[in-house]
Amino acid sequence: MEKVIIITGGGRGIGRALSLHFAARGWAVCIVDLNRASAAEVEALVRRYSPSSRALIADIRDEKRIKALMETIAERYGHIDALVNNAGVTDKEHGGSWTFPSNCGSPSCLPI
Numbered sequence: 309m310e311k312v313i314i315i316t317g318g319g320r321g322i323g324r325a326l327s328l329h330f331a332a333r334g335w336a337v338c339i340v341d342l343n344r345a346s347a348a349e350v351e352a353l354v355r356r357y358s359p360s361s362r363a364l365i366a367d368i369r370d371e372k373r374i375k376a377l378m379e380t381i382a383e384r385y386g387h388i389d390a391l392v393n394n395a396g397v398t399d400k401e402h403g404g405s406w407t408f409p410s411n412c413g414s415p416s417c418l419p420i
């Protein structure tokens with residue numbers, strides 16, 4: 309059975325690299341990002357390796373949107389194997405330290 313991974317912030321940087329990494333190994337990648345253009349660009353790339361991969365546009369701070377998105381993923385794939393909780397931003401106003409827009413306090417990568 310095809311493995312399914314959700315990568316938040318998959319449209320750029322580390323998330324983009326991880327999306328390509330997993331797609332090249334045959335995983336179906338759910339690229340969750342608030343930036344539609346970059347998510348679409350990564351979706352086009354990963355689908356060359358993994359045609360069932362999809363970009364899903366969402367702000368991970370929006371709990372209602374994330375619940376709906378999880379239902380979409382569950383309906384489409386039937387299961388989820390891993391989550392990379394990667395989406396984040398740099399807080400340039402406070403000396404460039406890294407901050408995380410989600411408040412789940414979870415580790416970044418979870419096998420499910």
Ligand SMILES: NC(=O)c1ccc[n+]([C@@H]2O[C@H](COP(=O)([O-])OP(=O)(O)OC[C@H]3O[C@@H](n4cnc5c(N)ncnc54)[C@H](O)[C@@H]3O)[C@@H](O)[C@H]2O)c1
Nearest residue numbers: 317319320321322341342343366367368394395396406409
């Ligand atoms: N790059 C580093 O040196 C470094 C160091 C420590 C921690 N981190 C953490 O690693 C993660 C990725 O870093 P990066 O350098 O690849 O970042 P990046 O800025 O290059 O990419 C972040 C991606 O996340 C998306 N994103 C941001 N907020 C979002 C939200 N609320 N909902 C959905 N998508 C959102 C952006 O649109 C973007 O595509 C971040 O959480 C960052 O805090 C990075």
